[in-house]
Amino acid sequence: xxxxxxxxxxxxxxxxxxxxxxxxxxxxxxxxxxxxxxxxxxxxxxxxxxxxxxxxxxxxxxxxxxxxxxxxxxxxxxxxxxxxxxxxxxxxxxxxxxxxxxxxxxxxxxxxxxxxxxxxxxxxxxxxxxxxxxxxxxxxxxxxxxxxxxxxxxxxxxxxxxxxxxxxxxxxxxxxxxxxxxxxxxxxxxxxxxxxxxxxxxxxxxxxxxxxxxxxxxxxxxxxxxxxxxxxxxxxxxxxxxxxxxxxxxxxxxxxxxxxxxxxxxxxxxxxxxxxxxxxxxxxxxxxxxxxxxxxxxxxxxxxxxxxxxxxxxxxxxxx
Ligand code: FAD
Numbered sequence: 001x002x003x004x005x006x007x008x009x010x011x012x013x014x015x016x017x018x019x020x021x022x023x024x025x026x027x028x029x030x031x032x033x034x035x036x037x038x039x040x041x042x043x044x045x046x047x048x049x050x051x052x053x054x055x056x057x058x059x060x061x062x063x064x065x066x067x068x069x070x071x072x073x074x075x076x077x078x079x080x081x082x083x084x085x086x087x088x089x090x091x092x093x094x095x096x097x098x099x100x101x102x103x104x105x106x107x108x109x110x111x112x113x114x115x116x117x118x119x120x121x122x123x124x125x126x127x128x129x130x131x132x133x134x135x136x137x138x139x140x141x142x143x144x145x146x147x148x149x150x151x152x153x154x155x156x157x158x159x160x161x162x163x164x165x166x167x168x169x170x171x172x173x174x175x176x177x178x179x180x181x182x183x184x185x186x187x188x189x190x191x192x193x194x195x196x197x198x199x200x201x202x203x204x205x206x207x208x209x210x211x212x213x214x215x216x217x218x219x220x221x222x223x224x225x226x227x228x229x230x231x232x233x234x235x236x237x238x239x240x241x242x243x244x245x246x247x248x249x250x251x252x253x254x255x256x257x258x259x260x261x262x263x264x265x266x267x268x269x270x271x272x273x274x275x276x277x278x279x280x281x282x283x284x285x286x287x288x289x290x291x292x293x294x295x296x297x298x299x300x301x302x303x304x305x306x307x308x309x310x311x312x313x314x315x316x317x318x319x320x
Pocket of ligand 1: 236
């Protein structure tokens, strides 16, 4: 298959069912800003390849595997796709699995690795990754001095969407590195019982902090999240106090999110928390301390007690 000029190789995100995950649209949108998106689908359904074209892939490569495949087979497929396409850059989601794959590809191919980009662009030298650092206080850029960069893109950070394309699909022949079969065994899957959106990549996030006071009272965060159809986040203080498991921690040492709406309840807005949410499009803060630093970055702020304000908010939302 002939690839378009300036190809940007995108590793598609998949749902456990093998369908294309919605987050792939942002990756393809980012790729379209700097070249022609060529999407690799590893272990997806036939519909996943078609959906990639709808999201703007100009060519689609498919490789066999399970949607929740181990990392190494995905890296094998990505490396084969890289050799075949010779892209100007490789874009991968900045999820835990994505960073794992990206790092391994960069080492295998001796490529520069840029993680947690909130945008990409192209200048005379090549592809540039943009990063939000020090709690979102500064925007920096990184560009490789050699080769095509491997870039992990923060979920939800890129709004751009590519136009649908009529992409040719090619099945990729992958030579497995063989390293996995000998060492890997089955992994127990932990069933996710929540019907709420996943924190990573969610369009709306409601987060609670130490101000909630106890695990029992943290249910208020869940109630507002459910009224808004939002994912649940938390500050480290809330996680450390056992209000909610660590997987919900937002911030420097937790998850980075870039939702359309971020609601912070009883969170002071320490720089380490801001590092993980400052790129949210709209920030709403409710805190009883009018001097709390969270108000410095909030688009809408309410100085008040969460136990008074939030029930009224939920009532108003449910009355709509
Ligand atoms: P607090 O700072 O105690 O704030 C609680 C807020 O609740 C206060 O502003 C208070 O006015 C308000 N409040 C109290 N009661 C009410 C009420 N009834 N109604 C309304 N408001 C109320 N933190 C993170 O969040 N994520 C990280 O990833 C992270 N990583 C870290 C990494 C390092 C290396 C370090 C040193 C720290 C890190 N922290 C992180 C911790 C961070 O510095 C803060 O301690 C933490 O974010 C504070 O959480 P908080 O805002 O919930 O608690």
